[in-house]
Amino acid sequence: MGVVFSFLVVMALVLVVYLGVGVAGLRGLFGVVIPYAAFLTFLVGMVYRLIGWAKVPVPFRIVTTCGQQKSLRWVKRSRLESPYTNFEVVLRMLLEVFAFRSLFRNLKAELKGPNLIYGSYKWLWLGAIAFHYCFLTILIRHFRFFSYPVPKVIQLIDQIDSFFHIGLPHLYMTDAVILAALTFLFVRRLADPRLRYISLASDYLPLFFIYGLVISGILMRHFFKVDVVQVKQFTMGLVHFHPVPPKVGVIFYIHIGFLSALMAYFPFSKLVHMLGVFLSPTRNLANNSRAVRHKPAPWWKKPKFKTYCEWQEMFKEALEQAGLPLDEDCYKDKGKKQ
């Protein structure tokens, strides 16, 4: 169901942009108003989410560890799997963010006859890392539309990416790889019945938005050509706050439409893992609960205790009537104090 719903949403988006720009000619709305609104939603939404997370207290160190923690001197410990110092946490986070280390540990469970067997399954890691690095490279590459003169580094990345000189304009390696990676990530959800069962529309929708973004970009570069000079004049106008929507093919507006949808959807979706990964208490804390006494939760108050004397005072009459002895020491102390 989720996959059908997401597909319909994406198709509706294409249709709306097609009707809006191709038929009604609302270039200003789809080229300027919606992209600005989407970017603002992205920026404000992400900051809002970040503040929301930061307000949540983490009273316990709930580090997910998978190695020997720091113990006696002769016990060999695992610095990355169970970090003890902040430096080790930083290393662990760097590997998590740049190398997706926890995905590398991904396993696949399979029933082989009566036995449940866990096997290493690196494909998810490979698909994820290929996708993310391609997406990053494509994002950086697009800076050529937002700068003049274009920095040498950006031009270098562009030339390396089109190194194979396939076609004209050259085919980018990252375009091909990101399509393959996205296809894998999509097919993975459909192929496994268990994974399909737990996949929701919110899993497919970001995938489809990015699919649409990539496919419309590739179509624009290689098939339905647009005048790239006009496009750059428009994007430069966007960053200078006086954009003039270009009179180019609808495919450009579909590309922008997908980008706007993705940006606006970002803070409300699972895509917030972009910032959330840094705020995961299971990863960004040192596992030193046994050595350091951490501050208790902010709402923690010293509980109000009732001493035996206070209790006796409360039930004094009842105690006397029942003939139970009273603790004389309570009165002695009082006497001393007075």
Add this chain to the structure above:
Amino acid sequence: MHDAGKIIPGMIAFVLFVTIPFWANFGKAAPEPKPELPKEYKKCVESKDFMRREHMKLLRKWRFDVVRNNMRVYINSEGQTFDMSLQNECMRCHTQKKKFCDVCHDYVAAHPYCWNCHIPPEEKKGWATKETENLTEEVSSKQPASHH
């Protein structure tokens, strides 16, 4: 907010990162590329819009037709015929590479490899002319890469 000392710098870094296009261009003028069009000719082989969009695909087709198929005549949408040649046909009107091709290519940071093999008109003194005596080693070393 907890851990404000870490959250706030992180937040600032994030906001700065996603707004790079805005502040990196702040106060910088965005020039308009104005390629110099030939004065004596009014029409290119196809319409202006088509050329602006698809000249690279057209040139690629020309190259393929000439190099692979030995076809040297292009018939445009109006039935006129043209010699399929970058140096002899395109550059006949667009005589100045620096004032025509390079203007837009620099603007959008495109790196066409036409000039790995072809010689733009005003640089004819290079290695491919008959004046080989004047050739410096530097010019000869700029020999083209592949042609694909």
